[in-house]
Amino acid sequence: MRAPDMNAGVAAGDVLLAVENVSLRFGGVKAITDVSFDIRKGEIRAIIGPNGAGKTSMLNVINGFYHPQEGRITFKGKTRSRMRPHEAARQGIARTFQNVALFKGMTTLDNIMAGRTLKMKRGFFWQMLRHGPALAEEIEHRRVVEEIIDFLEIEAIRKVPVGRLPYGLQKRVELGRALAMEPDLLLLDEPMAGMNLEEKEDMCRFILDVNSQFGTTIALIEHDMGVVMDLSDRVVVLEYGRKIADGVPDEVKKNQAVIDAYLGVPH
Numbered sequence: 123m124r125a126p127d128m129n130a131g132v133a134a135g136d137v138l139l140a141v142e143n144v145s146l147r148f149g150g151v152k153a154i155t156d157v158s159f160d161i162r163k164g165e166i167r168a169i170i171g172p173n174g175a176g177k178t179s180m181l182n183v184i185n186g187f188y189h190p191q192e193g194r195i196t197f198k199g200k201t202r203s204r205m206r207p208h209e210a211a212r213q214g215i216a217r218t219f220q221n222v223a224l225f226k227g228m229t230t231l232d233n234i235m236a237g238r239t240l241k242m243k244r245g246f247f248w249q250m251l252r253h254g255p256a257l258a259e260e261i262e263h264r265r266v267v268e269e270i271i272d273f274l275e276i277e278a279i280r281k282v283p284v285g286r287l288p289y290g291l292q293k294r295v296e297l298g299r300a301l302a303m304e305p306d307l308l309l310l311d312e313p314m315a316g317m318n319l320e321e322k323e324d325m326c327r328f329i330l331d332v333n334s335q336f337g338t339t340i341a342l343i344e345h346d347m348g349v350v351m352d353l354s355d356r357v358v359v360l361e362y363g364r365k366i367a368d369g370v371p372d373e374v375k376k377n378q379a380v381i382d383a384y385l386g387v388p389h
C-alpha cells in the first residue's frame with residue numbers, strides 16, 4: 123500500500139490536530155469541560171480515563187459527530203466551525219468504533235472496499251458502465267484494498283461474510299476499512315475490547331505497523347493499561363470530562379491524580 127498522503131505541509135512531529143478549550147454538554151450533563159491537547163504528526167496518542175470520563179465524546183468531537191458548545195478544533199492548520207463526519211473523513215480522519223460497525227452480511231472484501239467510497243472520483247453512472255476511466259479507477263481501488271488485506275493477513279477470509287467471523291477478526295476488518303480511506307489521522311475506539319490475549323497481541327502489532335510503515339498518526343482509547351503504556355508515545359487522561367494529566371507514559375503512570383482516578387479516590 124502507498125503511504126498515506128503526506129500533504130498539507132504538516133511535517134512529522136508538527137501538530138496535526140489541536141483541541142482547544144473544548145466543552146461539550148448534553149442538556150445538564152457535562153461530558154467534556156474545557157479540555158485542550160494536541161496530536162502530533164506521526165505519533166500514537168492515547169486518550170484514557172475511567173468510565174464516563176468523556177473519551178468517546180472526545181473522539182466524536184474530533185471526527186465531527188458532536189459539535190462542542192465551546193472551544194475549537196484545528197486539523198492540518200485549518201480551524202473548523204461545524205463539520206460533519208463525512209467532511210472530516212474527506213479531510214483525512216477515519217475511525218473505528220467501540221462496538222464493531224461493519225456490514226455484517228457483506229464479505230470482508232466488500233466491507234473494506236466500502237471504505238474506498240470517499241476516494242471514488244467517478245460518479246455512480248460511470249461506475250455502472252465499468253468502462254474507461256471508471257474501470258481504471260476501480261482497478262486502482264482494488265489494488266489498494268488487496269494490499270490492505272495482505273497487510274492485515276486476512277486473505278483467507280476475504281470472501282467470508284463478516285457476521286460469521288470471530289470478534290477479533292471483525293475488529294481487524296474494521297481496521298482495514300478505516301485504512302482503506304488512507305487517513306492522515308486514525309481514531310480507534312477501544313481496538314482491543316473483548317479480545318483474548320493473542321488477538322490483543324496481533325492488534326497491537328498491526329497498530330504499530332500502521333504507524334511505522336504508513337506514517338499514520340493514531341489516537342486511541344483503550345482500557346488495558348499495559349497496552350496503552352506499551353503502544354503510546356503520549357497519553358492524555360480525562361476524568362469527569364476534565365483533563366487531569368498529559369505526557370509520556372512513564373510520567374502519566376506516576377501521576378498521583380491519575381493513580382487516584384483509577385483507584386476511585388475523590389479529589
Ligand SMILES: Nc1ncnc2c1ncn2[C@@H]1O[C@H](COP(=O)(O)OP(=O)(O)OP(=O)(O)O)[C@@H](O)[C@H]1O
Binds near residue numbers: 153173175
Ligand atoms: N449522547 C449522549 N447523551 C447524553 N449524555 C451522554 C451522551 N454521550 C455521552 N454522554 C454522557 O457524557 C459522559 C461521558 O461519556 P463518554 O461515553 O464520552 O465517556 P467514556 O469515557 O467514553 O466512557 P466509557 O469508558 O464508559 O466508554 C457520561 O456521563 C455519559 O453518560
